[in-house]
Amino acid sequence: MSTSTTSRVSAAHGGHPAFAELVSVPLDEFAQRYWSRQPLVSRAEELAGDPAGLLDAAAVDELVSSRALRVPFVRVAKEGRTLGDAEFTQGGGVGAEIADQVSDDKLLRLFRDGATIVLQGLHRSWQPVLTFSQALSEQLRHPVQVNAYVTPSQNRGFNDHYDVHDVFVLQTCGEKRWRLHPPVHEAPLRDEPWTEYRSGVEVAAQQESSHEFTLRPGDCLYLPRGWLHSATALGGVSIHLTIGVHVWTRRHLADELMRLALGSASKDAALRASLPVGVDVGSAQDIGDDVDQARAALIAALQAATPDQVAAALECRWRGAVRAAPIGPLAQLEAAERLRPETGLRLREHLVARLDPQLDGTVRLVSRAAALTLTAAEGDALTALLDGETLPADLIGMELASRLLRAGLAVPDR
Numbered sequence: 225m226s227t228s229t230t231s232r233v234s235a236a237h238g239g240h241p242a243f244a245e246l247v248s249v250p251l252d253e254f255a256q257r258y259w260s261r262q263p264l265v266s267r268a269e270e271l272a273g274d275p276a277g278l279l280d281a282a283a284v285d286e287l288v289s290s291r292a293l294r295v296p297f298v299r300v301a302k303e304g305r306t307l308g309d310a311e312f313t314q315g316g317g318v319g320a321e322i323a324d325q326v327s328d329d330k331l332l333r334l335f336r337d338g339a340t341i342v343l344q345g346l347h348r349s350w351q352p353v354l355t356f357s358q359a360l361s362e363q364l365r366h367p368v369q370v371n372a373y374v375t376p377s378q379n380r381g382f383n384d385h386y387d388v389h390d391v392f393v394l395q396t397c398g399e400k401r402w403r404l405h406p407p408v409h410e411a412p413l414r415d416e417p418w419t420e421y422r423s424g425v426e427v428a429a430q431q432e433s434s435h436e437f438t439l440r441p442g443d444c445l446y447l448p449r450g451w452l453h454s455a456t457a458l459g460g461v462s463i464h465l466t467i468g469v470h471v472w473t474r475r476h477l478a479d480e481l482m483r484l485a486l487g488s489a490s491k492d493a494a495l496r497a498s499l500p501v502g503v504d505v506g507s508a509q510d511i512g513d514d515v516d517q518a519r520a521a522l523i524a525a526l527q528a529a530t531p532d533q534v535a536a537a538l539e540c541r542w543r544g545a546v547r548a549a550p551i552g553p554l555a556q557l558e559a560a561e562r563l564r565p566e567t568g569l570r571l572r573e574h575l576v577a578r579l580d581p582q583l584d585g586t587v588r589l590v591s592r593a594a595a596l597t598l599t600a601a602e603g604d605a606l607t608a609l610l611d612g613e614t615l616p617a618d619l620i621g622m623e624l625a626s627r628l629l630r631a632g633l634a635v636p637d638r
Contacts, residue, residue, distance in 0.1 A: 242360035245273030246392045246444045246467070260390065260411070260448050260471070263404055263435055268442025275396040275442050278352045279343075279465060284374050287343060287350065289328040292316060297349060298326045302339040304383035335374075340381025343372040346465070348547070357467065358549060358574050367470040367545035375400070375457040384429035384454040385418040390469040391447045395439040398462035400455045404435040407450035413475060418452075428452055439464065470545070472538070480537045485525035495521050542576065548592040549573035551632050559636045560629040565618035568637035569625055571609050575633065579603050579610065594631040598624070609634065 247254050248270035258264045268275075287293060300307040309324055312334055316325040335341060343349075347357040347370040361368040369389075375381055377398075386407065393402075408424035409416065418425050429452060438458065439445060447453060449471070489495050495518060504510045549572055559567075571577060577591035579598075587603030589596045598606070602624050609615055614637045617625035628634035 241272050242356055243363050245271055245275070245356075246360075246394060247271075247446060254446075258446060258448075262448065263451060264446040265435075265437055265439075266444045266446075268440065271442060271444060275394050275444075275465075278356055278394070279346065279350065279372055279396050279463060281397055281461065281463065283350065284341070284343065284372070284463065288326055288331055288341065291349070292320070293326045293343075293349070294322065295324045295326075297344050299342045299344060300331070300334055300339050301342065301381035302334070302337075303380065307334070307339065335376055338376055338379040340376075340379065341374040342381070343374070346370045346372055351550075353465070354547075354550065358546065360467065361546050362574060364469060365542075366472055367542075369468045369470065371466045371468070373462075373464055373466060375455075375462045377457055377460050377462075380454060380456040382454065384425060384452050386412065386425065386450050386452050387447070387468065388412045388414050388417060388449055390449050390471055391445075392465075392467040392469070393439065393445040393447065394465045394467065395441055395443045396463045396465060397441060398460045399438055399440050399458040400462045400464060401438050401458055402436065402445065402453060402455045403433040404447070405429060405431065405452035406434055408452070410450055411448075411473075412450050413473070414470075425452060429454070476538065476541075477534055480534045481526055481529050484529045484533055484537070485522050488525040488528065489518075489521040492521055539576075543590075543592045546574065546576075546592070548575050548632075551635060553632075556629055556632060556635070560626045563617055563622065563626055563629065565616060565622065567617045567625070568614045569609070569617055569620060569628065569634040570614045570637045571612070572633055572635050577610055577633065579606065589633070591633060593633055596627065596631060596633070 243251065246266065247264065248266035249258070249264065254264070288298065295309045295313060298312070299309075300312045312327060312330045313324045314327045314330065315321050315323050331341060346353040347368065348354065353370050357368045357370050373381060384403070384405070386409075405428045408428050409421050412418075439455075499505070499511070499514060551572060572593065575591040575593055577589060580588040580590060581600075581603075582588055582597075585600055587598045587600055589598055589603070589606065602621065605620050605624065609620065620628070625634070629636075
């Protein structure tokens with residue numbers, strides 16, 4: 225993390241407790257010593273928050289029995305093998321003949337026999353986890369996803385492996401014994417899963433572990449991507465949340481630079497020109513000069529690409545990677561219809577909203593939820609709202625306030 229990034233996260237940390245529920249050391253120390261480098265175990269007594277409030281056994285039962293979850297929001301594993309969907313799903317009965325709904329009866333039998341239940345995408349399906357993950361993502365400025373692993377006593381769901389994203393493992397119920405080994409492939413990318421290095425992982429897993437410890441309720445493990453790990457539930461059912469941080473890397477910058485360079489170079493007619501009739505594209509001698517010309521065009525385009533262009537492209541990806549805070553469509557429309565001059569409005573959380581002046585004098589409001597074209601005066605009226613203030617509708621303008629509500633950009637302050 226850069227100094228400016230650390231300062232921004234520190235400010236967010238003061239207003240939102242998410243980071244303090246996961247990490248016991250000061251943020252600067254975490255950023256410089258642990259982030260992307262080495263594991264950190266933080267004990268419950270050193271942390272803030274109530275992990276059981278994020279997901280406990282009753283919540284697991286509710287999710288798998290009465291929420292009509294479907295694949296891929298649930299998967300099941302046992303001793304390193306991921307079970308087929310048909311082993312834990314079935315149709316939902318009259319009026320819901322969907323074949324891949326989770327079967328609580330099948331899960332009961334599988335869990336009784338030692339299988340691990342994996343609840344995937346809890347940052348989309350369970351409100352406490354959704355709220356927590358959005359706050360954490362806003363602080364770290366990296367996209368976050370959350371899965372839960374529910375393992376019966378004395379069992380494990382997966383063999384030694386590594387993840388392609390950083391994780392915070394937050395134990396919410398029971399105890400789990402963890403074994404860690406250093407990476408066999410440093411800082412893996414998303415398209416470099418552990419199965420591509422299976423033999424090296426299996427050899428490393430046979431060696432003495434570098435870290436071995438037990439996580440109890442409220443404890444949290446930070447694990448950089450690439451670190452090998454396995455875990456076994458001890459006495460009683462173990463539930464932990466795996467909070468995956470899909471880190472931005474310099475490879476993302478390189479990807480955007482190449483995309484920009486290809487787009488720019490392709491505007492050159494010489495690069496688009498056909499190769500000669502009879503060319504042998506499998507012959508280095510035939511295409512050597514053309515390769516040199518193509519390389520030169522790409523290098524020139526890469527050198528011309530600016531950090532502003534890369535930042536604009538990645539900002540679009542950042543918007544698409546995380547949801548805005550949930551809203552109720554019916555409540556939004558009712559609020560718009562009942563709007564009064566004194567009604568207080570605030571910006572919907574996690575919008576990543578920005579005002580972009582246009583050449584024609586208008587202002588474009590862009591965000592995760594919607595985009596609106598505004599007059600310059602309307603843009604001025606929204607500045608305070610984007611700064612986090614709550615404003616009465618008449619100060620914003622009644623017509624504009626109604627548009628913001630109907631577009632899901634503002635919500636009533638309650």
